[in-house]
Amino acid sequence: MLRLHGVYRSRAARNIWLLEELGLPYDHVPVVQRYRLSDEQAETRIHTQSETFRSMSPAAAIPVLQDGDLILSESMAINLHIARTQGKDLGPRDEREQAMMDQWSYYGITAIEPPALELLYADQATDDGRAQVSAAAEKLRRPLSVVNGALAETGWLVGGRFTVADINMAEVVRYAMPASGLIEGFPDLQHWITQLHARPAFRKMWQAREAETL
Ligand SMILES: N[C@@H](CCC(=O)N[C@@H](CS)C(=O)NCC(=O)O)C(=O)O
Incomplete structure (x- = not known):
């Protein structure tokens, strides 16, 4: 199943909109921008500077899409990929x-x-x-x-x-x-x-x- 990393208040919104238009099933992982968190909050949330997230995103930025073994960043590239592979009309x-x-x-x-x-x-x-x-x-x-x-x-x-x-x-x-x-x-x-x-x-x-x- 597709997995999209990134909170709604980010460029992940454009990916979520497309996924909803297509009715595709996907896991949504609400990775948040580090600068929006206090140090205390950063202890308990996955954020853009978390080690696990940075291993997927060298730019430490959301959104990131996992599609099988493909790990893709850049919101426009993500939407163009989804549209090309599963985008119907x-x-x-x-x-x-x-x-x-x-x-x-x-x-x-x-x-x-x-x-x-x-x-x-x-x-x-x-x-x-x-x-x-x-x-x-x-x-x-x-x-x-x-x-x-x-x-x-x-x-x-x-x-x-x-x-x-x-x-x-x-x-x-x-x-x-x-x-x-x-x-x-x-x-x-x-x-x-x-x-x-x-x-x-x-x-x-x-x-x-x-x-x-x-
Ligand atoms: N060109 C990239 C920009 C990605 C980007 O800058 N994302 C912001 C959120 S919308 C981010 O993750 N910032 C991380 C941070 O500043 O900690 C895209 O379209 O995906």
């Missing part, structure tokens, strides 16, 4: 679709995720934080307009249907949602993410994430 139907799913996943993780994370983590109560938010929002306008343009044709990124490419992109776009008015400037993108967040598998993942205590 959410996975690629041919080489061309595979290439397009790779393209959008890499675009999301390189052009969108870094400034979107700046938005998510900036302390908007300080002048520096507000300046950081407006610089990150500026950096995001171009890549968001690229994704908006791609969605305008069929409403989806690849193959005219909902696929792993939409999950991978939506999970990085989600980080930019706290910036007021930003997503609203891209109507196709906004419609797409609203639809995605209404999906039962996303909602199931989100409720578990909200209920997670650490």
Whole structure:
């Protein structure tokens, strides 16, 4: 059975969303980021610096997927692997679709995720934080307009249907949602993410994430 390591409040969320969409059985091991634990808590929890976890993840980062004897890190690579091997309609139907799913996943993780994370983590109560938010929002306008343009044709990124490419992109776009008015400037993108967040598998993942205590 697949085994996924990583708490909901991490990039493991994108893997859990896909696994839930596919209805695949999996073991979930809630490895938590070390920096979120006190020294006392770190004694009793498996975390990203635990010896056992580090033997699977040289980068000491969640998520990690075990699929038989394959141990895989990098959340996008994990989703692309699951989609390619067990993804049904959410996975690629041919080489061309595979290439397009790779393209959008890499675009999301390189052009969108870094400034979107700046938005998510900036302390908007300080002048520096507000300046950081407006610089990150500026950096995001171009890549968001690229994704908006791609969605305008069929409403989806690849193959005219909902696929792993939409999950991978939506999970990085989600980080930019706290910036007021930003997503609203891209109507196709906004419609797409609203639809995605209404999906039962996303909602199931989100409720578990909200209920997670650490
Ligand atoms: N590019 C990696 C990033 C992995 C990553 O940075 N994970 C964070 C949690 S979302 C982490 O484990 N941080 C560990 C730590 O800082 O202790 C991926 O997409 O999987």
